[in-house]
Amino acid sequence: MIEPGEAIGLVETQRAELFTAERPLLLGSGRQLAPVEVAFETYGELNEDRSNAVFICHALTADAHAAGHHGDPERRGWWDNLIGPGRPVDTDRCFVVVPNLLGGCQGTTGPSSIDPATGQPYGLRFPALSVRDLVTVHRRLLEHLGIERPMAVVGGSLGGMQALQWALDYPEEIGGAALICASSRLTAQNIAFSAVAREAIMRDPDFNGGDFYGRERGPELGLALARMTAHITYLSEEAMRQKFGRRRQDPDAPPVEPGVAESDFDVDFQVESYLRHQGLSFLDRFDANTYLYFSRMMDRFDPFSEPEAFQRMKQLVTRFLVVSFDSDWRFDTGHSRVIQRALARAGAQVSFREIESPWGHDSFLLEIPEYHRTVQTFLNRLLEEQ
Amino acid sequence: MIEPGEAIGLVETQRAELFTAERPLLLGSGRQLAPVEVAFETYGELNEDRSNAVFICHALTADAHAAGHHGDPERRGWWDNLIGPGRPVDTDRCFVVVPNLLGGCQGTTGPSSIDPATGQPYGLRFPALSVRDLVTVHRRLLEHLGIERPMAVVGGSLGGMQALQWALDYPEEIGGAALICASSRLTAQNIAFSAVAREAIMRDPDFNGGDFYGRERGPELGLALARMTAHITYLSEEAMRQKFGRRRQDPDAPPVEPGVAESDFDVDFQVESYLRHQGLSFLDRFDANTYLYFSRMMDRFDPFSEPEAFQRMKQLVTRFLVVSFDSDWRFDTGHSRVIQRALARAGAQVSFREIESPWGHDSFLLEIPEYHRTVQTFLNRLLEEQ
Numbered sequence: 001m002i003e004p005g006e007a008i009g010l011v012e013t014q015r016a017e018l019f020t021a022e023r024p025l026l027l028g029s030g031r032q033l034a035p036v037e038v039a040f041e042t043y044g045e046l047n048e049d050r051s052n053a054v055f056i057c058h059a060l061t062a063d064a065h066a067a068g069h070h071g072d073p074e075r076r077g078w079w080d081n082l083i084g085p086g087r088p089v090d091t092d093r094c095f096v097v098v099p100n101l102l103g104g105c106q107g108t109t110g111p112s113s114i115d116p117a118t119g120q121p122y123g124l125r126f127p128a129l130s131v132r133d134l135v136t137v138h139r140r141l142l143e144h145l146g147i148e149r150p151m152a153v154v155g156g157s158l159g160g161m162q163a164l165q166w167a168l169d170y171p172e173e174i175g176g177a178a179l180i181c182a183s184s185r186l187t188a189q190n191i192a193f194s195a196v197a198r199e200a201i202m203r204d205p206d207f208n209g210g211d212f213y214g215r216e217r218g219p220e221l222g223l224a225l226a227r228m229t230a231h232i233t234y235l236s237e238e239a240m241r242q243k244f245g246r247r248r249q250d251p252d253a254p255p256v257e258p259g260v261a262e263s264d265f266d267v268d269f270q271v272e273s274y275l276r277h278q279g280l281s282f283l284d285r286f287d288a289n290t291y292l293y294f295s296r297m298m299d300r301f302d303p304f305s306e307p308e309a310f311q312r313m314k315q316l317v318t319r320f321l322v323v324s325f326d327s328d329w330r331f332d333t334g335h336s337r338v339i340q341r342a343l344a345r346a347g348a349q350v351s352f353r354e355i356e357s358p359w360g361h362d363s364f365l366l367e368i369p370e371y372h373r374t375v376q377t378f379l380n381r382l383l384e385e386q
Numbered sequence: 387m388i389e390p391g392e393a394i395g396l397v398e399t400q401r402a403e404l405f406t407a408e409r410p411l412l413l414g415s416g417r418q419l420a421p422v423e424v425a426f427e428t429y430g431e432l433n434e435d436r437s438n439a440v441f442i443c444h445a446l447t448a449d450a451h452a453a454g455h456h457g458d459p460e461r462r463g464w465w466d467n468l469i470g471p472g473r474p475v476d477t478d479r480c481f482v483v484v485p486n487l488l489g490g491c492q493g494t495t496g497p498s499s500i501d502p503a504t505g506q507p508y509g510l511r512f513p514a515l516s517v518r519d520l521v522t523v524h525r526r527l528l529e530h531l532g533i534e535r536p537m538a539v540v541g542g543s544l545g546g547m548q549a550l551q552w553a554l555d556y557p558e559e560i561g562g563a564a565l566i567c568a569s570s571r572l573t574a575q576n577i578a579f580s581a582v583a584r585e586a587i588m589r590d591p592d593f594n595g596g597d598f599y600g601r602e603r604g605p606e607l608g609l610a611l612a613r614m615t616a617h618i619t620y621l622s623e624e625a626m627r628q629k630f631g632r633r634r635q636d637p638d639a640p641p642v643e644p645g646v647a648e649s650d651f652d653v654d655f656q657v658e659s660y661l662r663h664q665g666l667s668f669l670d671r672f673d674a675n676t677y678l679y680f681s682r683m684m685d686r687f688d689p690f691s692e693p694e695a696f697q698r699m700k701q702l703v704t705r706f707l708v709v710s711f712d713s714d715w716r717f718d719t720g721h722s723r724v725i726q727r728a729l730a731r732a733g734a735q736v737s738f739r740e741i742e743s744p745w746g747h748d749s750f751l752l753e754i755p756e757y758h759r760t761v762q763t764f765l766n767r768l769l770e771e772q
């Protein structure tokens with residue numbers, strides 16, 4: 001458990017314009033993008049030889065605010081249990097960098113940003129993105145911070161996919177990569193869930209072809225439905241049973257025979273109320289176009305299928321940690337096994353751990369002792385080898 | 387495989403007004419409903435002592451047209467592989483009865499029917515339903531056909547839930563009950579998927595509080611999304627992998643780096659095209675209000691929780707067959723085990739079979755030899771004991 005005084009205190013999100021009209025971002029698709037501003041946070045101190053940087057890659061819907069707080073100590077960053085003094089990502093020893101992703105909606109340039117060519121938000125005119133493009137921006141951010149080689153890159157889910165792409169593309173550059181409940185290749189079922197989310201957003205009558213900024217209504221209905229469906233896949237069936245079971249929202253509701261009322265189809269069970277809340281609270285912080293770009297980017301991610309991937313992998317000096325959770329059915333252990341085997345076949349040093357946890361995909365956000373010990377051991381070893 | 391000549395030929399859907407203003411349907415909620423018309427089909431001949439009736443209960447979205455065809459031999463009933471001469475439900479030996487459910491939208495009175503009190507469709511003024519109410523209508527249909535005691539009741543998914551409720555409420559009345567991939571109690575995850583479907587329908591701007599009949603647009607968006615999401619849960623991950631894998635809709639699409647186009651978020655992978663088709667084709671045949679009523683009815687179904695259920699179960703003479711499929715994650719084998727154990731504890735005769743099949747929940751609709759043999763053996767034994 002987190003003891004008082006151990007956590008990081010007040011932090012601030014910084015911003016940097018990393019690509020400009022003079023020096024634009026060249027995307028994998030061949031298109032250019034400028035300006036590109038990136039929101040990021042850092043925790044801890046960079047050591048003298050600039051060798052203690054840990055780069056954190058966030059998942060689909062997170063942001064640069066991974067640890068500490070912005071004024072209210074009760075409202076902490078999304079990975080505050082993992083990052084801090086004495087924690088697995090130890091800010092007493094490491095310099096931690098966390099950016100909001102390219103294409104995002106929490107301070108980094110994305111579809112809701114102003115396109116200088118038109119003076120209007122990009123919307124769907126924002127260029128298509130690949131995970132490799134995210135890595136390009138991450139590397140430039142490190143350059144901006146004066147870091148040539150991060151000691152480690154750590155990410156869960158989509159974050160792990162970025163760490164994998166990075167290590168494959170720049171094998172000499174990364175000391176260690178921790179890929180937590182990641183995937184190298186989504187399954188048909190994964191893509192199917194993404195497809196329903198995109199349908200919900202794009203068929204919302206207020207989507208307006210992606211140009212909904214500044215209008216009275218945007219695709220809130222569709223985005224909330226996308227989030228609700230995704231949220232079911234983030235929790236295991238067992239986690240839902242433990243959290244909600246079949247408990248009713250109104251404990252005095254009649255036990256079996258339903259009453260007759262128009263509200264009969266409104267929230268009845270607690271799990272319904274929870275999901276609705278998840279859907280609605282998501283609207284305050286997320287952009288529907290970013291959801292489209294990121295989900296499509298994940299569908300298409302398949303780095304081991306590239307003919308040159310195995311060639312590059314021969315040069316891998318990165319040490320890998322691959323972690324899965326046994327109750328995760330979003331990216332189950334099979335996904336992590338595929339990554340582990342492909343890396344091992346290429347001669348990389350890979351540790352693989354399947355962690356017992358009833359909480360499904362969301363386990364990577366939780367303080368699970370064996371999981372945290374595993375990450376800590378991995379990073380400590382890299383620190384000791386400095 | 388089905389040999390030519392074995393299948394049932396032309397069949398017709400019949401209709402009967404089973405409840406009238408003079409003799410209304412009394413629902414479990416205390417409300418009355420009249421008139422109630424029921425659409426049904428029958429196959430085979432009732433024998434002299436009226437002892438060879440097999441009653442088929444359909445699942446959430448099916449109808450009375452279970453076998454044979456309505457004029458186009460290529461378009462056959464949804465359980466045509468199970469029902470017919472020489473098939474597991476053998477129409478050479480059995481008289482098969484299949485109604486559309488109360489609350490349905492395929493010929494039986496439901497939310498889209500005219501409320502005689504107003505002259506308008508019921509919409510959400512249709513009374514709330516329980517599985518027990520469906521059984522009340524089934525029993526009246528048998529009375530109408532001059533049958534006191536069906537030899538067997540057979541149903542998959544929601545159909546199995548009806549068969550279970552029927553056997554629990556009228557233990558002396560049913561010779562055998564085949565409960566195929568059924569549940570006696572939905573999990574929080576099951577309810578969560580239902581909740582997202584209902585949100586999609588009810589928050590559709592064209593839902594109009596359920597009064598969308600005769601208007602230019604109804605909640606097609608919401609209903610299609612509900613169907614798409616549900617469809618993912620009807621197939622196993624392995625079934626989706628085998629059917630679609632990561633195949634692209636356009637095989638000449640670029641392999642990894644995405645192109646840049648507004649249509650980038652439109653259908654790309656085959657599984658997306660398939661799901662969209664499932665969603666859209668559903669609109670032609672299903673009513674969004676029926677979806678609400680049936681999904682809520684399933685959420686609330688929990689017959690073993692009734693204090694009197696175990697008392698009644700002591701009188702059970704029904705023979706039960708409980709079947710699950712190992713890849714079904716909608717109602718997995720755990721659901722069937724709960725049913726089997728509760729029935730066995732009450733002293734009922736229960737055979738339980740988990741069938742190997744990669745096709746998930748939808749397996750109950752497929753011609754899987756071990757499954758079909760199991761149903762055939764069960765019904766043959768009941769026939770021989772006549």
